[in-house]
Amino acid sequence: MTSTTSNRKNKIKIWAVAAWLIIWQLVSMWIGQEILLVSPAAVFRRLLTLLPTGEFWSSVLFSVVRITGGFLFAAAGGVAGAGFAVKFRRVEEFLRPFVLTIKAIPVASFVILVLIWVPSRNLSVVISFLMVFPIIYTNVLDGEKQLDRKLMEMADVFDLSRPVRLRYLYLPQILPYFRTGCSVGLGLCWKAGVAAEVIGIPDNSIGEQLYQAKVYLNTPDLFAWTIVIVLLSFAFEKLFLYLIDRGVSLLERMR
């Protein structure tokens, strides 16, 4: 009940978005130079011209596949890593410096380093992975460490089988941590993934389109592509969280 209420409170209101669009339009009209601040109307017109083109969709597809691919690898790796880390202390000790280092290194340094080893077309996969892995790993590991010891004792006494423990005890307690990790990771992987593409400039990617917009000072394109990235990031976050929530409710309804 509390979470529903807070969700309702946290929802973005249409009037607020409209107010910001009006402010943007007014400031743009006041500056009077599209190259400095393009108007929302011009961005919308540019988006409408981009949408029907094949180049737009192939760029979107290129980046979506790689960035979400990197995210999925990181999610799988983070969960597996946390699983081993909680079981074997040495694995946790081994991974700790790796995770702390990744967290501390700036994305730009990583991009330049990874460019030396990996072709630029796969750069965003590696960067997304590196940005998301520590988040998922740390969150799931925290969840595992917070498992209710009393329930674990109950499971030992009743000699519950592994699948039953997993379904009834582990998953319900760990999934909220995993969900939070995904929510943070999804936003971050899009930011870092596109930044990597802008530096690596792989052909036919969203990053390349942003780079071209920068080179030719094409502000409407820059804003239009930025809006596309925000919408993609938002849509993927909603989709993944919906799938996780659906999984949780299915689990709860299972007898």
Place this chain on the structure above:
Amino acid sequence: MTKQNIHEGEKKQKGFPAGNETPVVIENLTKAYGEHVVFRDLSLTFPAGRTTCLMAPSGAGKTTLLRILMGLETPDRGTVTGLETKRISAVFQEPRLCENLSAFANIRMVRKKKLWEKDKGSWEEISRGMQELGLGGCERQPVREMSGGMRQRVALLRALYARWEVLFLDEPFQGLDQESRERTMAYTRKLCEGKTVILVTHSMEEAEQMGQIVRLPL
């Protein structure tokens, strides 16, 4: 150390599995937490097929003794025999239920081996038990929405529904009103008849109704 590990030594010594008629025997059991000695050289026999009610003042180590018998704690010294191959079940001091699951799912899980196995009459069996304990119609209710007394009865039903040969009950009727307590005690007595049960209680009335009283020399 796990339950199996604790009793492993004795299993090897005896060389045969304990049958249902084997009593649970503890010999020279000692347990201390740092300087605080909970019990020293405690020896007791819990006869098979009977309910033994352990009574002692609060903090005397009854729960610690149950935890050792259940394999959740390791004694500093001494042995436990008669539990090696037996399936155990328990009601803990707290209900220890999965809050988001229904009462039915909480009870059902203790007999499940695979996730997708068919229920084969478990709904009817559990519903009947819940009916008898005054929880009829609450099968699908999430445990988090239940009162303390209702949770306690769900925990007791779970323990009774599990497949067990020795049952440990740690103050299983606490938090129940007089009527629920009598109904629950009668139901428990019926299902525990002829089986090995070790019950910890503070209530003389409960102990007298449930079985043979043993005052712990703790």
